[in-house]
Amino acid sequence: MVKYRGWGDDLQSVSNKLWLHVLPPRLKKLVEETADAMSPDLEEIRFRIQKPVIIKRAGKERFLLRDREPVCAQAADLEAVMDLSMRGSLYAFEEELKNGFVTLPGGHRLGFCGRAVLDQGRLRGLKQIRFLNLRVAKQVFGCGDALIPRITANRRWLSTLVASPPRWGKTTLIRELVRKASEGDPARYLAGADVSLVDERSEIAGSYLGEPQFELGPRTDVLDGCPKSEGMMMVVRSMAPDIVAADEIGGERDMEALRHVLLCGAKILTTVHGSALEELLARPGLGDFIRQGAFDRIVVLRGPWYSGLPPAVYQGKSLGLAAAEPV
Amino acid sequence: MVKWIGAGLILAASGFWGLVKAEGLARRRAAAGELMYGVDKLETEILYGKTPLPPALFRAGSSMNLCRALFIGTAEALEKNGRDSVGEIWKNQTQELLMGDIIDQEMGSALICFGESLGNSDCQSQQKLFSLLKGQLRAYEEKTRILRDKNEKMWKFIGVGAGCALILLLL
Numbered sequence A: 001m002v003k004y005r006g007w008g009d010d011l012q013s014v015s016n017k018l019w020l021h022v023l024p025p026r027l028k029k030l031v032e033e034t035a036d037a038m039s040p041d042l043e044e045i046r047f048r049i050q051k052p053v054i055i056k057r058a059g060k061e062r063f064l065l066r067d068r069e070p071v072c073a074q075a076a077d078l079e080a081v082m083d084l085s086m087r088g089s090l091y092a093f094e095e096e097l098k099n100g101f102v103t104l105p106g107g108h109r110l111g112f113c114g115r116a117v118l119d120q121g122r123l124r125g126l127k128q129i130r131f132l133n134l135r136v137a138k139q140v141f142g143c144g145d146a147l148i149p150r151i152t153a154n155r156r157w158l159s160t161l162v163a164s165p166p167r168w169g170k171t172t173l174i175r176e177l178v179r180k181a182s183e184g185d186p187a188r189y190l191a192g193a194d195v196s197l198v199d200e201r202s203e204i205a206g207s208y209l210g211e212p213q214f215e216l217g218p219r220t221d222v223l224d225g226c227p228k229s230e231g232m233m234m235v236v237r238s239m240a241p242d243i244v245a246a247d248e249i250g251g252e253r254d255m256e257a258l259r260h261v262l263l264c265g266a267k268i269l270t271t272v273h274g275s276a277l278e279e280l281l282a283r284p285g286l287g288d289f290i291r292q293g294a295f296d297r298i299v300v301l302r303g304p305w306y307s308g309l310p311p312a313v314y315q316g317k318s319l320g321l322a323a324a325e326p327v
Numbered sequence B: 001m002v003k004w005i006g007a008g009l010i011l012a013a014s015g016f017w018g019l020v021k022a023e024g025l026a027r028r029r030a031a032a033g034e035l036m037y038g039v040d041k042l043e044t045e046i047l048y049g050k051t052p053l054p055p056a057l058f059r060a061g062s063s064m065n066l067c068r069a070l071f072i073g074t075a076e077a078l079e080k081n082g083r084d085s086v087g088e089i090w091k092n093q094t095q096e097l098l099m100g101d102i103i104d105q106e107m108g109s110a111l112i113c114f115g116e117s118l119g120n121s122d123c124q125s126q127q128k129l130f131s132l133l134k135g136q137l138r139a140y141e142e143k144t145r146i147l148r149d150k151n152e153k154m155w156k157f158i159g160v161g162a163g164c165a166l167i168l169l170l171l
Helices: A018-022 A024-030 A076-086 A090-099 A168-184 A228-237 A252-263 A278-282 A286-291 B002-048 B052-062 B067-079 B086-099 B105-117 B121-168
Strands: A001-006 A010-015 A042-047 A054-057 A060-063 A101-103 A111-117 A122-136 A139-143 A158-162 A194-199 A221-223 A244-245 A269-273 A295-299 A312-315
Touching: A018 A024, A018 A076, A018 A278, A024 A076, A042 A076, A076 A090, A076 A111, A090 A122, A090 B002, A090 B121, A122 A295, A122 B002, A158 A168, A158 A278, A168 A194, A168 A221, A168 A244, A168 A269, A194 A228, A221 A228, A228 A252, A228 B105, A244 A286, A244 A312, A252 A269, A252 A286, A278 A286, A278 A295, B002 B052, B002 B067, B002 B105, B002 B121, B052 B067, B086 B105
Parallel strands: A158 A269, A158 A295, A194 A221, A194 A244, A244 A269
Antiparallel strands: A001 A010, A010 A139, A042 A054, A042 A122, A054 A060, A101 A111, A111 A122, A295 A312
């Protein structure tokens, strides 16, 4: 557990070490001896064929060293990592291979690049995998606390869109918001809400064999591995949620599903890639959707979670009428 | 008196030997049935449930008796062991069955061959792998059934018969 100042004070970051099991013995031993790699705020470890292994932690990077010399990843290391991450079950990861990542026990993610395998012009998977990115998932308890008064009103949660560039912590933030919404917050007179989480890429809940690896509160139902557009329609019908949460919306079908959720009276909690409100408004589909007032609040992160910069929050309903209005 | 006690002991020992041989045939037949059931269950877990290999093996081997070690042992080794491949672990477990005389050499080779490709390809290829093994298992099941029907009684008779013959010779 590590404490730091970020989007609030005295946050507690919790991460497990289950990702260590996918490392072959040679690398595992070295990583275990590296303090940065064993830190709870480790972000990722990058392996590139014949290149030094890089450890990223809180925005800073270091090489993995042995006798003060950088350790380079070999083809056998990369193959061993792939084997261990799939535990001899390649058939179970066909879809993930097409998407370029595998979710590991503990909610961590192994992204990879290599040579594409095509079947009549369509991507079937990847082979000769030579580049890996082990992204370590963590739960930062309390990282949404400062934001909650700005995305709730009249003791209810508002439909909220969280935008940020990759690796700034929007998934960590939405995970925490889901937990808080589900648990409720007596100090703010917020009752616990029934949250249906549509976790298409197993990022928010980090589900492994259907079981969420992160704490998501007592009233959260997780639909894991289901396409967002279909999943959101499904949970509205089947689980009668107060809030529907999903990660990284984008396509026209996602907008259609979000419209359906709103028409059914549920609130939305979702994220999108983007670094500024203007950028979101300029996007076909999403821009119109925002202007129509679909979101009550739009949260734009202004820096990574460790930067300490508070996010900008805009009132979504006013965007169609006038310039963005900060809350 | 001593002669009669000796004769009784010879008869009991040879009879027991015959029973053991007959029991071996019955055990191989039962093991073949178990293997067929386990492979069927594993196929369902892999092709339809897309269950990762260790839990799929645990589920397939949970209600087994003679071949339990092959499935559960492989699953446990996969969970614990970060070094050996599925093929190597499966091969080691198959060799345990061979040493225990639960399967014959021919079936052992087929299982080792199956283990080398188990889990390391897409569903389509896994389906072909299972079809091949199930074909071999069906033939093996039939072979063990015929062998048991043909030889079970014979071994029991040989045991007692050989004992009697030995007694007559010695007396």
